[in-house]
Amino acid sequence: MAQLYLQDKLPLLAWGDAGYVYKVTDYIILKRSITENDPRTKNENSVFDLLERHPTCPDIVRSFLRLPDSNFMQLLPGGTLEARLQARQTRDPETWRVIKVEGEEPRHLIARWMAELSNGAAWLESLCFAHGDIRPPNLLLDSDDHLKLADFDNTARIGEEVDVGTAPYARLLGTEAGEDRGRFGFLGARTEQFAIGSVYYYLTRGYEPYDNEWYGKDHGPVTVDMLQRMEFPATQMGSEDDAIIRKCWHGEFGSLEELAASLRLLDRKASRAKPMAADLFRARQGECRKLVADGLLRF
Structure with missing residues (x-):
């Protein structure tokens, strides 16, 4: 029921045996578990918890907000x-x-x-x-x-x-x-x-x-x-x-x-990606929190 509800509200970008990925905005996606308390989601969320306690690596995707069965993440328009x-x-x-x-x-x-x-x-x-x-x-x-x-x-x-x-x-x-x-x-x-x-x-x-x-x-x-x-x-x-x-x-x-x-x-041209600016990260995180408070995940 939860997945059907979200599909009515958000475009579905991808799916797999672990969950669904929805487009929330042009720069935020939502990764949602198929089942409650999925250990794979719990594991991924714990990894992002760990990463946030250390300086940012620009070569790893960012997570803005994590909930037990959901992960609001950085949308990368180039795809896989x-x-x-x-x-x-x-x-x-x-x-x-x-x-x-x-x-x-x-x-x-x-x-x-x-x-x-x-x-x-x-x-x-x-x-x-x-x-x-x-x-x-x-x-x-x-x-x-x-x-x-x-x-x-x-x-x-x-x-x-x-x-x-x-x-x-x-x-x-x-x-x-x-x-x-x-x-x-x-x-x-x-x-x-x-x-x-x-x-x-x-x-x-x-x-x-x-x-x-x-x-x-x-x-x-x-x-x-x-x-x-x-x-x-x-x-x-x-x-x-x-x-x-x-x-x-x-x-x-x-x-x-x-x-x-x-x-x-x-890599002779040495064109490195830059980490997301801290103020931009906080802004994205704030948007995700507001979406949750406004009932995005409520059904």
Whole structure:
């Protein structure tokens, strides 16, 4: 009933198994849980509570106001990185394999996005947390084409076990992990850099790892097995981009800050996003509080 009520009042932007996203104004969205007391919403809200106790990272989306089943957040008009990249793709209607990519993203944007993504992940690492679900649907673009890390449903402390992963942004451990073989392992620099490496590959090719191939009706399970065996897609020797991708896939960066430092060297234009001004943040927060007081969520 609550969701039907909100759909009568606000435009629906997106939905998933955890909840709905509504447009409130041109700069505010509302993320609303499907069920009451959803642990994923509770977890994300607690992460934003933590972030607000520290200096602002410009590469992480802002939350203005949180309630038990709701989160008023920054609207980023550029949409998701996933939608941006998929718009360039032509797929085989039967296999869904990518058969053509129209054009490519500018080199300076790829460098900027990777620097911003790794910086956001490194910032979480500095607080002893890992995002846990880095992939293009959870990466948002603002009106100036700056990338921000979003969706903290699966964020947890470094060292906690990964429950579920999404290939090709997570990898089941292979024989190298001994008794941990067949598990995703524990959150940390290894899991996060693997996901970042796959995002980097997507940006430089226009398709995900293996998405330009077709291994039959079991394509998905086959690629999961290939990842586990470390049979990664071919990369180019001598390419600065691919050297970092390979290191990410093999877990060779000791920390996300080390990865971020390497990626900042490739971002030669160094066009960094600026944090939202404190007075603007307070104004947005005040708007959200007034909307709640005026009965936006009442039904």
